Amino acid sequence: MFSKRFKHLTPYTPGEQPQNRKYIKLNTNENPYPPSPLIEEYLKKADIDLLKLYPDPGSDKLRKTIGEYYNLPASMVFAGNGSDEVLSFCFYAFFDNTNGHLLFPEHSYSFYPVYCGFYDIPYKRIPLEKDFSISVDSYIEEKNYSGIIFPNPNAPTGTYLEPSEIKKLMINTRKDRVVIIDEAYIDFGGESAVELVNLFDNLLIVQTFSKSRSLAGLRVGFALGNNELISALVTVKDSFNSYPLDTLAQNAARIAMEDTDHFEHNKTRIIETREFTINKLKSLGWEILPSLANFIFIKKDNITGKEIYEKLKDKGLLVRYFGHSGIEDFVRITIGKKEDMIVLIDLLKTIGSH
Numbered sequence: 245m246f247s248k249r250f251k252h253l254t255p256y257t258p259g260e261q262p263q264n265r266k267y268i269k270l271n272t273n274e275n276p277y278p279p280s281p282l283i284e285e286y287l288k289k290a291d292i293d294l295l296k297l298y299p300d301p302g303s304d305k306l307r308k309t310i311g312e313y314y315n316l317p318a319s320m321v322f323a324g325n326g327s328d329e330v331l332s333f334c335f336y337a338f339f340d341n342t343n344g345h346l347l348f349p350e351h352s353y354s355f356y357p358v359y360c361g362f363y364d365i366p367y368k369r370i371p372l373e374k375d376f377s378i379s380v381d382s383y384i385e386e387k388n389y390s391g392i393i394f395p396n397p398n399a400p401t402g403t404y405l406e407p408s409e410i411k412k413l414m415i416n417t418r419k420d421r422v423v424i425i426d427e428a429y430i431d432f433g434g435e436s437a438v439e440l441v442n443l444f445d446n447l448l449i450v451q452t453f454s455k456s457r458s459l460a461g462l463r464v465g466f467a468l469g470n471n472e473l474i475s476a477l478v479t480v481k482d483s484f485n486s487y488p489l490d491t492l493a494q495n496a497a498r499i500a501m502e503d504t505d506h507f508e509h510n511k512t513r514i515i516e517t518r519e520f521t522i523n524k525l526k527s528l529g530w531e532i533l534p535s536l537a538n539f540i541f542i543k544k545d546n547i548t549g550k551e552i553y554e555k556l557k558d559k560g561l562l563v564r565y566f567g568h569s570g571i572e573d574f575v576r577i578t579i580g581k582k583e584d585m586i587v588l589i590d591l592l593k594t595i596g597s598h
């Protein structure tokens with residue numbers, strides 16, 4: 245009844261979205277603030293007749309708007325149904341099992357190995373440094389690989405690499421392999437490596453509207469890179485689903501991209517709350533990796549990540565615990581509103597003192 249392919253699938257496990265009880269949700273890196281109010285205005289007035297028609301398959305206006313924001317022509321922009329879909333198309337277009345392993349960090353976004361399983365791509369996890377940072381040198385040392393992907397800032401650690409490090413990676417790695425920098429969290433204090441796509445034809449930057457633009461529910465992500473890479477993604481899209489972005493999503497995402505005031509205001513609030521939380525938790529003896537993301541990765545002696553997760557959940561606060569060897573003592577905590585972080589800090593004060 246089921247295909248051989250299907251029997252081998254190992255799906256991604258998303259963070260819990262419980263419906264039974266009201267939790268303070270700090271487990272899926274959602275933005276605690278609402279999206280641009282201009283989107284609400286648009287949705288209230290949207291012409292219902294629009295929905296009779298198929299959307300623009302190329303998301304042309306949205307790609308143009310994203311391109312203008314990053315100073316790139318629309319031909320260097322691809323838009324998809326969340327960056328998860330964009331990444332999935334990238335894995336299909338650029339990596340296979342004939343050119344060695346795909347390289348990504350030992351601790352990283354757990355969807356990467358899932359796509360590798362889906363598309364039969366062998367992969368190799370590259371260890372992090374002792375301080376959990378990514379070292380581009382350890383990728384440069386590799387010779388036989390089908391491509392490279394990592395998030396910057398990395399998830400779930402939050403550590404960040406400057407564009408100069410990405411440039412060093414690009415200069416010293418193979419020109420016939422695609423390198424993808426997944427910038428899902430770049431807006432929370434990091435600097436995008438986007439300008440490097442003009443220098444390196446094999447570099448692709450992937451971003452999302454889900455985090456810094458508060459639109460996880462809208463499902464819009466995008467990739468920036470040279471025309472050839474973007475055309476390849478369009479070919480994959482058109483071989484799978486010509487209309488991944490509905491009309492409302494295309495228009496709302498465009499509005500979000502244009503409302504730079506709202507975007508700047510929210511991201512600044514999140515950065516400030518992150519720094520406030522880090523300072524408080526450090527003073528309580530928690531160990532926290534340096535983060536330029538909208539989450540922090542924390543631990544404390546004499547308590548496991550699982551215990552922290554369970555104790556917080558019991559008190560009505562959800563965080564993410566991975567349990568993978570090497571990071572089993574950590575939990576990842578999304579930066580929420582300041583009042584939520586104050587509740588968290590109070591709970592961690594008690595939990596950490598046992």
Ligand SMILES: Cc1ncc(COP(=O)(O)O)c(C=O)c1O
Nearest residue numbers: 326327328353395428452454465
């Ligand atoms: C590193 C990373 N990349 C991509 C995504 C996918 O984001 P979306 O599909 O909502 O655009 C996530 C979501 O958590 C992520 O953590």
